Amino acid sequence: MKNTIKVERAKKDWTQADLAEKIGVSRQTVNSIETGKFIPSTLLALKMANVFGTSVEAIFQLESTD
Amino acid sequence: MSKSKQVSKNSNVPYAILWALTYIICLLLLKKTSLPPALGLFLALLPIATFALFIVKFSQEVASMDELAIRIYLEAAVIAFALCLLLMMTLGLLDLVIVLKKEDWSYRHLVAYLAIFYFIGLFIAKRKYN
Numbered sequence: 285m286k287n288t289i290k291v292e293r294a295k296k297d298w299t300q301a302d303l304a305e306k307i308g309v310s311r312q313t314v315n316s317i318e319t320g321k322f323i324p325s326t327l328l329a330l331k332m333a334n335v336f337g338t339s340v341e342a343i344f345q346l347e348s349t350d
Numbered sequence: 351m352s353k354s355k356q357v358s359k360n361s362n363v364p365y366a367i368l369w370a371l372t373y374i375i376c377l378l379l380l381k382k383t384s385l386p387p388a389l390g391l392f393l394a395l396l397p398i399a400t401f402a403l404f405i406v407k408f409s410q411e412v413a414s415m416d417e418l419a420i421r422i423y424l425e426a427a428v429i430a431f432a433l434c435l436l437l438m439m440t441l442g443l444l445d446l447v448i449v450l451k452k453e454d455w456s457y458r459h460l461v462a463y464l465a466i467f468y469f470i471g472l473f474i475a476k477r478k479y480n
Contacts, residue, residue, distance in 0.1 A: 322479055328417060
């Protein structure tokens with residue numbers, strides 16, 4: 285699964301720590317999601333989409349290998 | 351931030367230290383001194399109370415963690431359990447062919463191995479997501 289979290293963060297000029305604080309997780313968790321090492325729950329994905337003001341589908345996309 | 355985040359990080363550490371100290375003190379007293387059976391039994395069971403307290407606090411802290419941290423602790427427990435199973439299986443089979451000295455392979459020694467396995471599991475799981 286690929287994601288556009290880094291792009292969305294850049295648009296808002298947020299650091300990983302800023303995003304982590306807004307969605308109530310640690311910076312390590314944001315980093316692991318952003319680098320694709322950890323797939324978040326639906327709840328966390330929705331929270332992320334909410335703070336970015338976009339949809340979950342816009343942030344997370346399935347790849348052919350998924 | 352959700353309400354469950356109110357438990358402070360590492361709040362279980364004092365309880366872990368209390369449990370470890372209780373265990374070590376009871377172990378030393380039981381090993382080094384000759385006590386009446388009733389007192390010996392009391393000391394042998396005393397660490398259960400501090401361990402229960404530690405587990406309650408640890409569970410509360412884990413419940414307040416974010417989902418990645420919970421995943422890391424869960425994977426650590428899975429790795430530790432698998433290693434424990436491997437150790438028990440191997441010792442069980444070895445016990446059939448060689449004499450395992452009680453001074454080296456008692457339940458007391460196994461406890462230390464189980465703790466080490468948990469920290470190995472934690473190290474592996476943390477590395478996986480960093």
